[in-house]
Amino acid sequence: MLLKKIAGAAVAASLLLGSPIGIGKTHAEESEHKLEIMATTEIHAHLMPYDYFRDAPDEQLGLAKTYTLVKQVREHNPNTLLFNTGDNLQGAIIGEHAAILRPLAEDEPNPIIAAMNEMNYDAVNIGNHEFDFGLDFMHRSFEDANFPIINANLYHADESGKPGENYFTPYVMLDRVIDGIPIKIGVLGVAPPGITIWHADKLAGKIVGEPVLDTVEKYLPKIKAEGADLIIVNLHGGKRLEDGKNATINDRGEHSLYFLAEKYKDDIDAIVFGHEQSIFPGDEDYDEVEGLDNKNGLIHGIPSVMGGFAGDHLGVIELKLVHNEGKWQVTGGSSRNVPVEETTEAAPEIVEAVKARHEQTIDYVRNSIGVSEVPLNHFFSRVQDSRATQLINLAQVWKGEQILSRTEYKDLPILSLAPPFRAGRSGPSEYxxxxxxxVSVSAIADLYMYANTLYIVKLNGRQVIDVLEQSAENFNQIDPSLTEEQELLSAEPPYNFDQVYGLRYQIDVTKPVGQRIIDPTYEGQPVTEQMEFAVVTNNHRASGGGNFPHMDGTNTIYASDDANRDALIEYVTEIGTIAAGEPGWQIVPVNTAGPVVFKSSPSGREAIQNAGLTNVSYVEERDGWGIYRYHFEDLLAQASAGSAQETEEAAASEPAEQAGAQAQADESHKTKSDTLLYALIGGGAVVAAAVAYLLFRRRANRKRQSLL
Incomplete structure (x- = not known):
């Protein structure tokens, strides 16, 4: 438990909330006090208890409800602080509605800032998604903020591209009063420097990021020199905290929290953080991690809190303080998360502040743009190809065709890259x-929840396979000989499981990372390094988001301001009807001695029956998740049946008709493989690279004429 003395500051100051409450002792006598530090994290424009994706209320989220929890804490303790760790401007469609769909009027505040102004924040940090709509919109939004906005490791880029002046105010010194006694509190804001990579399309040459630990090292002495009695770090970060000492601090700085707390445990009194869209303390992933106390909310002894996602929790740190002879001393601390309940009231102040924009957003998402003949869901999109992911890719190919037809790249064959975005990252209900x-606009927003813009990169065949190999880290390596249960899906977030449309390929989950992509083909031809593709993706991925190979901005051939989601809306409007499709990838069938399982939404149980799936089955529910078994044996049986049928057909053919029969069998093999979740990859013949490349380009041109 943290125990530290630092010089107090006898500075006249305003009380945090209300009037000073005396404790009946002079300042020279020792007195005990309690300070509660509240934090909201990863709000992502979720202001109201409403899910615009489903066009239905969601009574367990929303900043309007979180504010009710804030007021309850303040009612019981006048000694409080309130912080926000960033990622506020983007997420729920109301954020995009204010930024793009119906831009803010000249005198109209951003509804997100208007709601936050009602809550009296003491300081708000910057998150990576603050930049999604560009610098101009971010600045326009912050103009109306009545709270300090802090960040210490993002800088104006000078003429040489080096860090110049701080882009934001790096820290604030809060003069507050606790039970009538003045206290000076230093609050430092830091965020992943990878922001400048993920948003290189908007920030290159304008903003430079510096490492988190170096920044803390730089500013702690300054904050101390200004007489801070307490030091709080407000961090947008904390990913892979469960990895503990095994995490790696990369140049994007997302994994720095564990090491930050370890290095500065004698200098920092409290940490509020968010980026993982989870809770600490409380998430079972943080159990039994060295240096973490997941019951009391301590990281290397520092009271720390991460308050969930979309306003579903309020994080609260409780510090025990002693004031003696003009000095403040922290004698202990812990943290907790207070959940938003269905019965939690939405604060009327916020309801009123965002009412007009909320109603306009609902009207927008209810517009119908097409009809789907098939269900579109992501319950199993991490274990098999799905029409939901394909639809995103089809729209991107369609848009890419239009764009490249006017450029020097018009003859390049087009592929598309997209993941299942809403596939359980934030819990079993987020699918x-x-x-x-x-199909309404809200449904499309459900499929593509981010305000990304359309980018196109040029990659050769080998580079595309490299991208797929990293994507295949979606899976754990399976040992077929083990009899005990094995988990199929890794801890990688679903939005990093990019699936390539336009290729056929298999993923061998028994192989180690980097060796899993099997038999990739384009139009029946093996993919080679000599092939070149135009790959449609988004600005986040093309600019380095996810740290995929060859996706660092250098291979971008087209950068658009048009949203991927808008392309999806246009595409569905154009085709009118969404029909069933054929899968382009599958897991390689393999015999396993024991069960292989994965987590998804319990609602996927109904989807199995409705779709007639046989390769997955429901097992049970665990901690709110549905547990499903993946049946490799089913794919093996289907593949075997398909091969046997083809053999019988070939044997029955007359010798004089062998040539024609062989061609029909080849086509039959391809069709059956597609129907059986592509259980056998067709077109496996190896031909000379030069011949393959010529055929590849010729077929690419033919395919361009008949995309659908």
Missing amino acids: TNIAPGP
């Missing part, structure tokens, strides 16, 4: 699930 029938 896209669109029923057959009319």
Whole structure:
């Protein structure tokens, strides 16, 4: 437990909330006090208890409800602080509505800032998604903020591209009063320097990021020199905290929290953080990690809190303080997360502040743009190809065709790259699930939840395979000989499981990372390094998001301001009807001695029956998740049946018809493989690279004429 004395500051100051409450002792006598530090994290424009994706209320989230929890804490203790760790401007569609769909009027505040102004924040940090709509919109939004906005490791780029002046105010010194006694509190803001990579399309040459630990090292002495009695770090970060000492601090700085707390445990009194869209303390992933106390909310002894996602929790740190002879001393501390309940009231102040924009957003998402003949869901999009992911890719190919037809790259064959975005990152309820029938804008926003813009990169065949190899880290390595249960899916987030549309390929989950992509083909031809592709993706991925190979901005051939989601809306409007499709990838069938399982939404149980799936089955529910078994044996049986049928057909052919029969068998093999989740990869013949490349380009040109 943290125990530290630092010089106090006898500075006249305003009380944090209300009037000073005396404790009946002079300042020279020792007195005990309690300070509660509250934090909201990863709000992502979720202001109201409403899910615009589903066009339905969601009574367990929303900043309006979180504010009710804030007021409850303040009612019981006048000694409080309130912080926010960033990622506020983007997420729920109301954020995009204010930024793009119906831009803010000249005198209209951003509804997100208007809501936060009601809450009296003491300081707000910057998150990576603050930049999603560009610098101009971010600045326009912050103009109306009545709270300090802090960040210490983002700088104006000078003429040489080096760090110049701080882009934001690096830290604030809060003069507050605790039970009538003045206290000076230093609050330092830091964020992943990878922001400048993920948003290189908007920030290159304008903002430079510096490492988190170096920044803390730089500013701690300054904060101490200004007489801070307490030091709080407000960090947008904390990913892979569960890895503990095994994590690696990369140049993007997302994994720095564990090492930050370890290095400065004698200098920092409290940490509020967010980026992982989870809770600390409380998430079982943080159990039994060296240096973490997941019950009391301590990281290397420092009271720390991460308050969930979308306003579903309020993080609260409780510090025990002693004031003696003009000095403040921290004698202990812990943290907790207070959940938003269905019965939690939405604060009327915020409801009123965002009412007009909320109603406009609901009207927008209810517009119908097409009809789907098939369900579109992501329950199993991490274990098999799905129409939901394909639809995103089809729209991107369609848009890419239009764009490149006017450029020097018009003859390049086009592929598309997209992941299942809403596939359980934030919990078992966060899955896209669109029923057959009319398709609204809200459904499209559910499929593509981020305000990314469309980018196109040029990659050769080898580079595309490298991208797929990293994507295949979605899976754990399976040992077929083990009889005990094995988990199929890794801890990689679903939005990093990019699937390539336009290729056929298999993923061998028994192989180690980097060796899993099997038999990749384009139009029946093996993918080679000599092939060149135009790959449609988004600005985040093309500029380095996810740290994929060859996706660092250097291979970008087209950068657009048009949103991927808008392309998806245009595409569905154009085709009118979304029909069933054929899968382009699958897991290689293999015999396993024991069960192989994965987590998904319990709602996926109904989808199995509705879709007639046989390669997955429901097992049970664990901690709110549905547990499913993946049946490799089913794929093996289907593959075997398909091969046997083809053999019988070939044997029955007359010798004089062998040539024609062989061609029909080849086509039959391809069709059956597609139907059986592509259980056998067709077109496996090896031909000379030069011949393959010529055929590849010729077929690419033919395919361009008949995309659908």
